[in-house]
Amino acid sequence: MRIAVVGSGMVGVSCALALQRRGLSVTLIDRLPPGSETSHGNAGVLAPSSMIPFNNPSLWAQLPGLLRGRNPGFRYNPAYLAGQVGWAWRFLSNARPQPFQKTVVALDTLIGHSRRIHQEWAQQAGIRHRLRDDGWIFLYRSEAAWQAGAWAREIYAEHSVAFESLDPAGLHELEPGLQPVFAKGVWFPGAGSVDDPAEVVRAYARVFVDRGGRWLQSEVQGLQRSTGDGWTVQGHGGALCTADQVVLALGPFSKAFLAQQRLMNLPMAFERGSHMHYAPGPVALSRPIYDTGGGYVLSPMARGWRLTTGVELNALDAPVQDVQLLQAEARAREALAMGERLDAQAWRGSRPTLPDSRPMVGACPGQAGLWLALGHQHIGFSTGPASGELLASLMTGEAPFMDASPFAPDRFGG
Numbered sequence: 001m002r003i004a005v006v007g008s009g010m011v012g013v014s015c016a017l018a019l020q021r022r023g024l025s026v027t028l029i030d031r032l033p034p035g036s037e038t039s040h041g042n043a044g045v046l047a048p049s050s051m052i053p054f055n056n057p058s059l060w061a062q063l064p065g066l067l068r069g070r071n072p073g074f075r076y077n078p079a080y081l082a083g084q085v086g087w088a089w090r091f092l093s094n095a096r097p098q099p100f101q102k103t104v105v106a107l108d109t110l111i112g113h114s115r116r117i118h119q120e121w122a123q124q125a126g127i128r129h130r131l132r133d134d135g136w137i138f139l140y141r142s143e144a145a146w147q148a149g150a151w152a153r154e155i156y157a158e159h160s161v162a163f164e165s166l167d168p169a170g171l172h173e174l175e176p177g178l179q180p181v182f183a184k185g186v187w188f189p190g191a192g193s194v195d196d197p198a199e200v201v202r203a204y205a206r207v208f209v210d211r212g213g214r215w216l217q218s219e220v221q222g223l224q225r226s227t228g229d230g231w232t233v234q235g236h237g238g239a240l241c242t243a244d245q246v247v248l249a250l251g252p253f254s255k256a257f258l259a260q261q262r263l264m265n266l267p268m269a270f271e272r273g274s275h276m277h278y279a280p281g282p283v284a285l286s287r288p289i290y291d292t293g294g295g296y297v298l299s300p301m302a303r304g305w306r307l308t309t310g311v312e313l314n315a316l317d318a319p320v321q322d323v324q325l326l327q328a329e330a331r332a333r334e335a336l337a338m339g340e341r342l343d344a345q346a347w348r349g350s351r352p353t354l355p356d357s358r359p360m361v362g363a364c365p366g367q368a369g370l371w372l373a374l375g376h377q378h379i380g381f382s383t384g385p386a387s388g389e390l391l392a393s394l395m396t397g398e399a400p401f402m403d404a405s406p407f408a409p410d411r412f413g414g
Helices: 010-021 059-067 078-082 085-093 097-125 143-148 150-158 168-174 197-210 251-260 323-335 377-396
Strands: 002-006 025-030 074-076 136-140 164-166 184-188 192-194 214-217 222-225 231-235 238-243 245-248 269-278 289-291 296-300 305-309 311-313 347-353 360-363 370-374
Touching: 002 010, 002 231, 002 238, 010 025, 010 197, 010 245, 010 370, 010 377, 025 197, 025 238, 059 074, 059 085, 074 078, 078 085, 085 269, 097 197, 097 377, 136 143, 136 168, 143 150, 164 168, 168 184, 197 214, 214 238, 231 245, 245 251, 245 377, 251 347, 251 370, 269 323, 289 323, 296 323, 305 323, 347 377, 360 377, 370 377
Parallel strands: 002 025, 002 245, 025 214, 074 311, 136 289, 245 370
Antiparallel strands: 136 184, 164 184, 222 231, 231 238, 269 305, 269 311, 269 347, 289 296, 296 305, 360 370
């Protein structure tokens, strides 16, 4: 069976590897080299704590402040949000306890399985040195903020996520460079991280090619039905390849592509974000930190310290603004002594978010032979490998390692 995987981020490369492992002939296609788009820009964290999505039960209490723009980790374009009323309503509806619990259980399994696959693949790719196993830290600037997060710590405990509560002395012991602006912290020792997310994706893609996989760097313009039940993948100059089945893993670009091809109306919104690298300060940073009050993640990377911003709810192609990055940088300099900027301009990308904060992994409704692996919001790096394994098992008729129904593409009505 011939498979074409469109999209070479973490999710697409994971799908290609998982299908190849099952003996299928796989072609991986993208307009840029693997790991060049959304997967390039993340904080590089592999964390079980990511099973709690942004639309959780605490969102209701935060909503007035979020809409007034008082949270440094969240901005939005009112005009864009007004055009996304249906998505926003569904997003809020999934913050209710029952759907939220379903999401937590599903993401917990997906993240845990991905972590094991990452360790296996990194070894095979010769990049085990890029994976760190010393966890990451949530930081709280006040006792009130710490208390407000108590419900989340209860969920972590319920799902056996290891964590350790830290006072200022404990924070200083783990990260001596932190300034005394934090009242409390939580260390997740079981979390992992990498020092170059894009290079990890590229290394996995090299394994795929070394094992006989086909890589095509070309922009996909469309999909057409071939003779029988197959597909022709079209590029600028004509057919790129034919395949019995196609996997679409285009992340935030999936919405427009599916609409243009009249294949599916995808209920996706975009949580845009950016990153900037800085020269390390005089005291080393050993692991990623998440400043819950500052709205940023700071991660030690091969290039320097990567500052990753929070959410800007806006159109995929909206004009770029630096306000959120400037705010995050100011807060980060309160927390740590950092050096100068290392990038000429900030990297910017979009996190593709579905209303229940779960990805779509499975068959495209009404389109035989077309499969979807998309909508991984902030955590495609933490969930991509297991998403690939899950999709490959569904495509080949294997018994999947988990219940696939929480990720079914038809759960929003086709």
